[in-house]
Structure formats: structure tokens, C-alpha cells
Amino acid sequence: MxxxxxxxxxxKRIVTYDLATDPTVILDEGFDATSGLILLKPVQFGSNAxxxxxxxxxxxxxxxxxxxxxxxxYYIAVTxxxxxxxxxxxxxxxxxxxEIITVVPQKPFGTVFNxxxxxxxxxxxxAGSSDGVIIPTVVDPGASTGSxxxxxxxxxxxxxVANVYKITNTTDxxxxxxxxxNFTGDSDYALADGVFVQVSGPALQGKDWDYTAGSGTGDxxxxxxxxxxxxxxxxxxxxxxxxxxxxPANFVQVxxxxxxxLEGTVGPxxxxxxxxxxxxASKAATYTTWGAxxxxxxxxxxxxxxxxxxxxxxxxxxxxxxxxxxxxxxxxADADPPIDHNWNYIWILDSDYDxxxxxxADTDAEDFMAQVDIDGGPVLWALWLKSRGSRPFFxxxxxxxxxxxxxxxxxxxxxxxxxxxxxGGGEEKISAERVNVFPNPYYAFNPAEITRMARFVTFNNxxxxxxxxxxxxxxxxxxxxxxxxxxxxxxxxxxxxxNIPVASGMYLAHVEMVMPSGGEVAKILKIAIIQxxxxxxxx
Numbered sequence: 001m002x003x004x005x006x007x008x009x010x011x012k013r014i015v016t017y018d019l020a021t022d023p024t025v026i027l028d029e030g031f032d033a034t035s036g037l038i039l040l041k042p043v044q045f046g047s048n049a050x051x052x053x054x055x056x057x058x059x060x061x062x063x064x065x066x067x068x069x070x071x072x073x074y075y076i077a078v079t080x081x082x083x084x085x086x087x088x089x090x091x092x093x094x095x096x097x098x099e100i101i102t103v104v105p106q107k108p109f110g111t112v113f114n115x116x117x118x119x120x121x122x123x124x125x126x127a128g129s130s131d132g133v134i135i136p137t138v139v140d141p142g143a144s145t146g147s148x149x150x151x152x153x154x155x156x157x158x159x160x161v162a163n164v165y166k167i168t169n170t171t172d173x174x175x176x177x178x179x180x181x182n183f184t185g186d187s188d189y190a191l192a193d194g195v196f197v198q199v200s201g202p203a204l205q206g207k208d209w210d211y212t213a214g215s216g217t218g219d220x221x222x223x224x225x226x227x228x229x230x231x232x233x234x235x236x237x238x239x240x241x242x243x244x245x246x247x248p249a250n251f252v253q254v255x256x257x258x259x260x261x262l263e264g265t266v267g268p269x270x271x272x273x274x275x276x277x278x279x280x281a282s283k284a285a286t287y288t289t290w291g292a293x294x295x296x297x298x299x300x301x302x303x304x305x306x307x308x309x310x311x312x313x314x315x316x317x318x319x320x321x322x323x324x325x326x327x328x329x330x331x332x333a334d335a336d337p338p339i340d341h342n343w344n345y346i347w348i349l350d351s352d353y354d355x356x357x358x359x360x361a362d363t364d365a366e367d368f369m370a371q372v373d374i375d376g377g378p379v380l381w382a383l384w385l386k387s388r389g390s391r392p393f394f395x396x397x398x399x400x401x402x403x404x405x406x407x408x409x410x411x412x413x414x415x416x417x418x419x420x421x422x423x424g425g426g427e428e429k430i431s432a433e434r435v436n437v438f439p440n441p442y443y444a445f446n447p448a449e450i451t452r453m454a455r456f457v458t459f460n461n462x463x464x465x466x467x468x469x470x471x472x473x474x475x476x477x478x479x480x481x482x483x484x485x486x487x488x489x490x491x492x493x494x495x496x497x498x499n500i501p502v503a504s505g506m507y508l509a510h511v512e513m514v515m516p517s518g519g520e521v522a523k524i525l526k527i528a529i530i531q532x533x534x535x536x537x538x539x
Contacts, residue, residue: 001075001100002062003450008098011077012061018046026083028092044081044093052187053196054139056117057103068105071438071460071489072448076101109463109488110428110516113141114419121195121416126150128412131207131405133185135198136416143194146420147171151199155410160249162408165199167192170415183408195418202405204248206230206237206381214258214397221391222258222400225329226384230402236382237404238347243376246350249409253308254348254381256400261302265392268330269339271323272394274300280397282312283355284326284346285368286319292370298355301326302394305348305381312353313380316368318345328393329386346383425517432513432521434461441528442494455501456491457527465514466490470507470527478502494529504531 001011026044031037057076059066068074077098084092115121121136134151138144147169153162166178176192185200206229211220224234228241237251238244259280262273274281282304286296296319303326305313317326320343327341347368371377381402387393437459439446449455459468459481468481468490479497483490494502509525 001077001098004073004075004100004102006075008077008079008095011098013045014057014061015049015055016045016047017049017052020048020050022046022048023083024048026081026093029090044083044095050187053189053191069438069447070105070107071458072104074103074105076103104489106488107431107434107461108142108421109431109461110423111142111431112422112427113144114422115141115144117141121418123414123416126413126415128409129406130408130412131202132408132412132414133198133200133202134414134416135185136418137196137198138194138418139191139196140194142421143191144418144420145169145171145193146418147193148415148417149176149192149195151197151414153408153410153412160247160409161204162201162410162412167197169193193418195416201408204237204251204407205240205405206235206402207405208403209235210401210403212399212401214399216260216394216396216398217391218398219391219396220398220400221388221393221395222328222385223388224384225386228382228384231383231385231400234383234385235400235402236384238376238379238382241345241382241384242347242372242379244379245375246378246380248407250350251380251404251406253404254313254402255306255308256348256381256383256402257304257306258394258397258399259302259304260397261394263394265395267393268328268387269332269335269341270393271325272302274302276300278302278397280304282315282353284315284317286317286324286326287367287369288319288322290369291373292367294369295367296322296324299324299326303346304353307380314349314351314353316347316349318343320344329384343384346385347377347379348381348383350378350380423517425515425519428463428515428517429521431461432463432515432523435511435513435523435525436460437492437509437525437527440525441530443530444532452532454493456493457529459490459492459509459511459525460488462488462490462511463513463516467512468492469510469512471510473506473508478507494531501531502529504529 024046025042027040028043029038030041032039077100079096079098081093081095115138119138123134148171150168150170151165153165155162156164165180167176169176177190182189183199183201185198189196189198209230224232226233228234228236238246257280259278260275262275266272282301283298284301286299288294288296305315307313327344330341332339368377437457442457462483464486466483469477470479472478481490481492496502507527509527511523513521
């Protein structure tokens with residue numbers, strides 16, 4: 001706003017924060033002076049930018065200048081507006097009275113900030129192994145405490161995944177923020193001692209994959225046939241496929257180890273015989289399709305699965321055509337007979353491998369496909385594979401490594417430190433050397449003046465206590481100014497002891513400063529005053 005007493009009509013809108021679903025333009029009926037008619041006119045302009053907790057004010061928007069002047073007052077108005085929920089409602093929008101905030105750019109006396117706005121503080125993962133992302137961004141360097149902070153997590157739902165966190169100042173043993181539930185990584189986070197801490201957890205899905213060459217061609221011959229998040233659509237974390245009842249915190253990295261076949265290699269749709277002597281060969285339960293009663297038995301398969309701790313895992317194969325083999329996703333309607341090996345999935349389970357038992361080592365349990373219909377079953381990963389281009393089937397016994405996102409759990413702890421500003425005698429002496437006066441020279445006016453009847457210059461970067469004596473070049477004391485407040489500014493209204501405007505000329509200002517840490521420092525400033533020519537309104 002141009003002035004502290006300005007109305008909202010005089011103000012210049014800088015930014016609007018609203019929800020992504022709010023209207024961007026609100027139209028309301030108003031008188032149009034050009035046509036003389038009542039017309040629909042835009043009265044509010046949304047941005048759909050979302051809610052934010054801070055705003056950077058770094059330019060003079062009223063004067064359209066890309067800088068701010070230290071010591072000058074700027075007036076920021078905050079309002080809220082509504083949008084009518086029913087079409088045709090008049091008025092279509094109501095706006096609140098402005099809440100005016102006065103801000104003054106300044107550099108605190110005797111203080112050196114050890115952080116700057118926008119600095120991202122270093123984060124240490126003190127416990128746990130999640131892929132959570134913690135971004136502490138400095139917003140208010142002056143509020144930095146020099147303390148260390150810990151972010152700890154709890155689970156209010158009992159699923160093992162953290163959904164609530166708190167931030168604790170461990171130096172002072174004080175909880176700064178509690179019951180925080182935002183894990184989205186957006187801009188709607190509260191500030192913790194001047195630091196904007198974004199906490200976000202990864203999605204419950206696959207993160208990455210890798211292939212390690214085997215003893216064959218060394219070339220990966222498998223690829224993806226579906227829409228999974230890894231391996232070109234071929235690999236899914238359990239919940240991303242047919243579901244899973246595995247607790248989110250229990251998903252782990254898995255190795256899918258390929259074996260050889262006795263035929264060496266085969267083409268699409270051809271039968272094969274598993275080389276059961278190969279260390280990567282194993283057995284798997286097979287099912288024809290969904291629902292109970294579709295168990296086909298245990299077969300030899302040219303692969304095995306192990307978790308990151310070396311535990312071998314049970315696997316389940318969909319043997320859609322019941323031929324007793326795991327077949328890649330492939331079909332050929334022109335073959336004789338036609339080949340249809342589509343949709344033969346592999347499920348890797350969170351259960352200890354048992355080659356002689358069913359998928360869960362419990363013959364009395366519901367069969368796997370029935371369990372899938374109930375809650376997804378104990379599925380860690382699912383594979384929907386096809387051949388990679390023209391590469392022969394089983395041409396390499398390599399290892400496919402599947403890496404999940406590790407969600408944030410209650411065992412995870414993150415910490416960061418926020419460097420405090422430096423204060424003391426040395427910093428105070430440096431600040432005392434920066435004491436100055438603005439504008440200098442004073443040439444007919446001061447940009448901060450709002451009336452010709454109130455002229456002034458401003459001494460800046462002062463400590464709380466100071467005395468300023470102003471002399472002319474003849475050594476005569478012209479004015480004395482006393483300061484005893486927390487502000488670093490002090491104005492001289494260009495008046496002498498008799499409240500008469502001083503003449504144009506050079507002046508000396510003797511500044512005596514009492515240091516906050518003790519002791520006194522003095523500085524002498526030269527001030528050039530060039531008064532505006534007086535124009536009498538009445539004569």
C-alpha cells in the first residue's frame with residue numbers, strides 16, 4: 001500500500017493464495033461508466049497456487065522498483081475474500097477489511113546471521129532406513145537458535161507406516177511442532193524456529209531395478225508386458241498389482257534369479273525342461289486363474305527369489321493353460337495349434353521357501369488365488385514378463401534386483417542443526433562502523449517523506465542506546481537527539497533547538513553509542529543539507 005492509511009483501492013495486489021479448486025476469476029455485477037450499464041466485471045483473481053506459510057517481500061511494488069530501502073517503512077495489507085457458492089448470488093464476492101502490517105528493511109545491530117533466506121540445512125538420518133525426504137529451509141535467519149532438532153514419527157493407524165511426526169529441539173528438550181500430518185512435500189507446513197521443514201514420504205511402489213549378468217550371453221532377455229512401475233512395465237510392488245496384505249514397512253529388496261534350461265534356449269511358445277541342478281532353479285505353486293479351487297500343483301521353475309537378507313521366498317505362478325510350465329507373455333493365433341501364453345504372472349511372496357508345500361506352507365489354508373481376492377495375499381512383488389526383443393529365452397542366468405521405496409516408519413529419526421546468529425563485542429564494533437545517515441546529501445527532499453511539512457534524515461544501524469549531537473562547521477551545537485529503544489533508526493527532522501528548519505550547509509554528527517555488551521563507541525558523520533527553495537503560500 002502507498003501509505004499506512006491508504007484504502008484497499010489504492011493498493012497494488014502482489015499475490016493471491018488459494019486452493020487449486022478455487023475459482024480463478026470471480027465476476028460480479030457493477031456499474032460500467034463507459035456504457036452506463038450494469039455489467040459483469042471481474043472483481044477477484046485467483047491463482048490456484050495453493051496455501052503457503054511465508055512470502056518474500058523484496059521489491060517496491062507500488063513504485064515498481066526492484067529493491068527496498070533500509071529504514072523505509074513499507075505497508076503490506078492482507079485480506080481474505082469469499083466466492084458465492086450459488087450462481088447469481090449478489091454480491092458474488094465479499095472482501096475483508098485489510099490487516100495492515102508495517103515492515104522496515106534493516107540489518108540488526110551487532111548481529112551476523114550465519115544463514116540466509118533459502119538456505120537448505122544438512123539433514124542426518126540418525127535411525128532407520130527409509131527413503132523419506134526432509135528439506136529444512138531457512139525462512140527467518142534471525143529466528144535460528146543454534147539448536148539441534150530431531151524429527152520422530154508415530155503410527156496412529158497401526159499399519160507400521162508413520163503418519164504423524166513431531167519436531168523436537170533436542171538442545172532445549174522442547175517440542176517445537178507436534179501432531180504434524182503433512183507428508184505431501186507441498187508448501188503447507190508450519191515453521192519451526194524460523195525453519196520451513198518439509199517432510200515427505202515416498203509412495204508405496206517400486207523405486208528402481210538392476211540386472212546383473214549371468215554366465216550365458218550376459219544380456220538381459222526379459223522385459224515388461226504390463227503396466228508396472230519397473231522393468232518397462234514388467235515389475236510391480238505387490239500393492240500396485242493385485243494387492244498385498246504385507247505391512248508397508250515390510251517391503252524389501254528382492255533378487256529374482258534366473259536359471260538355465262536343458263535345451264539351452266528356446267523360442268517363443270516352445271516347451272522346455274528346467275535344469276533342476278542349477279542353483280537358481282526352484283519350485284513354485286501354480287494356479288489356473290482367480291478364485292478358490294484353481295490350484296494346479298507344484299512345478300519346477302527356471303528361477304528363484306531371495307530377499308535382501310538371503311532368505312529364499314516362495315513364488316506362485318499363474319499357469320493359465322495348465323501345461324505345467326511357466327510361460328512368458330506370448331501369443332500366436334496363426335500357430336498350429338494356436339499359442340496363448342498371455343497373462344502368466346509371477347508372485348513373489350513374503351514367506352519362507354518350502355519346495356514341498358503350497359504357497360504358505362499350510363495345506364489347510366485358503367488357496368492363493370482365493371486369498372488374492374480377499375486381501376491380495378502376502379505379495380512382495382509381482383512380475384509380468386515377456387521376451388526382450390528377439391533375444392532367445394533363457395539365454396542368460398542373470399539376476400534381476402527389485403528395489404522398493406522404503407516408506408517412513410516409526411523407527412526412522414532425522415536430525416538437523418540450525419546455526420544461530422553470532423553476537424558479541426566484535427560484531428557490535430563492526431556494526432558501529434556501519435552507522436550512517438540517509439539520504440546524504442539531503443537534496444531538497446527525502447524519498448521517504450510523505451509531506452513537505454515533515455522533512456527528515458534517518459540515522460541507521462544504531463544500537464538501542466545512543467546520543468547524537470549535530471554541529472555546524474562553526475562548532476555550534478545545533479540539535480541533540482537521544483535514543484533508547486530497540487529500533488536501529490533515529491530521525492532528525494532538520495530542526496534546531498528552537499524547532500526552526502536548519503539552513504543549507506554542511507553539518508557534523510557526533511554519534512555516541514552504548515554497546516549492548518558493554519562499553520561505548522563514538523563515530524563522526526558528515527551531513528550535507530540542501531533545503532528546498534521556500535515557496536510562500538500566503539504573502
